[in-house]
Amino acid sequence: MRPAALAAASVPGATEATDLTGRVETAGRFRVYLGAAAGAGKTLAMLDEGHRRRQRGADVVVGFAECHGRPVTEARMAGLETVPRRVVEYRGSRFEEMDLDGVLSRHPQVALVDELAHTNLPGSGHHDKRWEDVLELLDAGISVITTVNIQHLESIADAVERITGARVRERVPDWVVRRADQIELIDSSPEQLRRRMLHGNIYPADQVPQALAHFFRAGNLAVLRQLALGFLAGETEEGLLEHLARYQSGIPWETTERIMASVTTAPGTEAVVRRAAQLAARIKAELYIAHITSGAAPGRSRDERLASVRQVVADVGASWHDLDTDDPAAALIEFARTHQISQIVIGSSQCSRWAEMIGGGLADRRVSRLAVRAGIDVHILARREESVP
Numbered sequence: 364m365r366p367a368a369l370a371a372a373s374v375p376g377a378t379e380a381t382d383l384t385g386r387v388e389t390a391g392r393f394r395v396y397l398g399a400a401a402g403a404g405k406t407l408a409m410l411d412e413g414h415r416r417r418q419r420g421a422d423v424v425v426g427f428a429e430c431h432g433r434p435v436t437e438a439r440m441a442g443l444e445t446v447p448r449r450v451v452e453y454r455g456s457r458f459e460e461m462d463l464d465g466v467l468s469r470h471p472q473v474a475l476v477d478e479l480a481h482t483n484l485p486g487s488g489h490h491d492k493r494w495e496d497v498l499e500l501l502d503a504g505i506s507v508i509t510t511v512n513i514q515h516l517e518s519i520a521d522a523v524e525r526i527t528g529a530r531v532r533e534r535v536p537d538w539v540v541r542r543a544d545q546i547e548l549i550d551s552s553p554e555q556l557r558r559r560m561l562h563g564n565i566y567p568a569d570q571v572p573q574a575l576a577h578f579f580r581a582g583n584l585a586v587l588r589q590l591a592l593g594f595l596a597g598e599t600e601e602g603l604l605e606h607l608a609r610y611q612s613g614i615p616w617e618t619t620e621r622i623m624a625s626v627t628t629a630p631g632t633e634a635v636v637r638r639a640a641q642l643a644a645r646i647k648a649e650l651y652i653a654h655i656t657s658g659a660a661p662g663r664s665r666d667e668r669l670a671s672v673r674q675v676v677a678d679v680g681a682s683w684h685d686l687d688t689d690d691p692a693a694a695l696i697e698f699a700r701t702h703q704i705s706q707i708v709i710g711s712s713q714c715s716r717w718a719e720m721i722g723g724g725l726a727d728r729r730v731s732r733l734a735v736r737a738g739i740d741v742h743i744l745a746r747r748e749e750s751v752p
Contacts, residue, residue, distance in 0.1 A: 391506035393497075395479070395543040397595065398512050399587040400579070402565035403551045405510035406430070406477055410439040412508055413475045417443065426474040426500070426507075427461035427493075433564060443475070451487040460487040463496045466505070473506045479540075480515035480533040494539050511535060513591040517678040518640040521633075522590070527583050536678035537640070548595050553584035597644050620648035623699055624681075624708040625691075625730075627655070628668035633675045635710040635744050640679035642708065642742070650681035653698055655691045692729040699739050706740045 394412070396405040406428060417423045425445040430436040446466050448459040460483055466474050481493040490496050497507050514523040520531040540546065551559075557579060559565050566574055624639035626632050636652065643650040654669075676683050688694035699707060709730060734741045 391501045391504050392545075393501055393506070393543045394508045394545045394547065395540055396508070396510045396547055396549050397540075397591055398510070398549045399551070399591045400512055400514075400556055400584055402556050402559045403512075403549045405512075405549045406436055407439055408547070408549050409475050409477060409508050409510055410436070410443065413443050413473065414439075416473050422472040424466065424469055424471040424474055426466045426476040428475060428477045431565075432567070435564075444471075449487055451484045453484045453486075458484055458487075460484055461493065461496060463488045463490075463499065466500060467503055470503070471505060473508065474500055476500070476507055476509045479509045479511040480535045482533050492535075494535050498539070511540065513587055513594060516540060516594065517675065518637050518644065519590055519594070521637045522641065523587065526586050527578050529578050534678070536680075538678070538680040541680065546595060548591055550588070550591075553581045553588065556584055557581065593645070597647060620646050620706070621651065621702060621704045622648045622706045622708060623651040623653055623695070623702070623704040625653050625655070625695055625710075626672055626676075627710070628665050628672065629710070630668075632668075632672050632710060635708065636672065636675050636679060636681070638744055639708040639742075640681060642706075643681075648706070650679070651698075651702060651704065652676045652681045652683050653695055654683065654685050655694065656685045656687045692733055695730060696733040696737055696739070699734070700737055704739060706742060707734055708742045708744060711743055711745050 396408050398405045410425075410428060413423045413425065423443060425440060425443050427448065428436070428440060428445075430440070446462055446469055449462040449465070451458045451460055461476065476493065476497055479494050479497060483491055483493060483496070488496065489499065497509055500507050513519060514527075514531050515533055515535050516537055517534045518537050520534050523529075524531055556565070557575060560571055560575055560579055563571065622639060622643045624636060626636060639652075640650055642648075654672075673683060684698065686694045686698060695707065698704070707730065731741045731743075
């Protein structure tokens with residue numbers, strides 16, 4: 364997985380599909396415009412980049428751009444070729460979706476595809492999610508420029524729900540965004556976003572009062588901005604570390620931080636994984652997920668919960684490890700020693716669940732006691748239900 368960069372060097376004569384060593388890549392290049400919230404200007408930035416590439420001679424098409432009825436955005440599309448959208452009948456209404464087959468058949472050098480987190484309507488195409496459409500375009504050798512808001516990243520969505528009180532239904536796995544060759548922050552201050560909202564440049568007039576009183580409160584927007592800046596800062600550091608490893612190997616650079624989160628199938632485990640992923644991202648640590656397999660009664664409900672947890676683990680880019688043992692606390696510490704884990708994360712509700720299995724005290728106390736002897740820090744997270752009114 365290639366780390367994203369803040370900016371790409373312009374090399375005369377170089378094409379989108381050729382890197383500085385002359386190696387031809389089979390997959391398309393991938394750029395993401397990241398914003399703190401709607402109205403930051405991501406779609407305009409995407410369209411402006413499309414115009415710049417077209418002026419430089421690239422074959423550019425608009426696969427999908429969401430104008431939301433904004434005249435400025437509609438005007439910016441003028442002069443760019445647009446692949447006709449697919450019309451979909453759904454529950455008695457007509458909607459428009461990106462025509463993935465049409466873009467693949469047209470096969471441009473660059474496709475502009477707005478709203479990476481969008482959920483496709485049933486029956487509208489190959490995939491359930493637009494980010495899956497984008498991956499297919501990239502695999503076909505088409506470069507993609509796309510947009511996404513920070514709240515849609517899988518590891519961040521839960522925190523946004525708690526902060527804003529709004530459900531984040533559309534989510535993108537972190538690894539999809541981290542696959543980008545370049546991530547660019549389209550930054551706007553909370554005051555700018557609220558002014559744009561008041562002027563009718565983001566939502567229709569009838570939705571403005573509620574938006575300003577809830578999601579678009581200044582405090583919420585400030586936190587979302589910090590989340591976006593923090594995510595981008597982590598990506599920049601990753602690019603620097605790779606550069607030092609490749610070209611200046613004599614400089615000490617590699618972090619020794621590794622985090623392990625222990626999971627069960629109890630409600631709220633997905634939230635524990637996401638919060639562990641946030642902790643790992645802040646300190647650029649690898650994240651390991653340890654699942655104790657022994658002592659769990661089989662059943663359909665458990666299997667469904669396990670599948671849900673494993674999906675979140677995959678989405679945040681962590682590695683999954685099953686531990687078959689009758690002594691979970693000792694097994695966790697042994698795994699931590701073997702994999703040079705520096706921090707352990709467990710959910711608080713595991714304490715009562717494991718009490719009988721472990722013996723010698725509650726799980727958090729025993730894990731903590733053994734971890735102290737091994738020189739490993741332990742985080743005990745309050746397990747929160749994942750529901751937002």
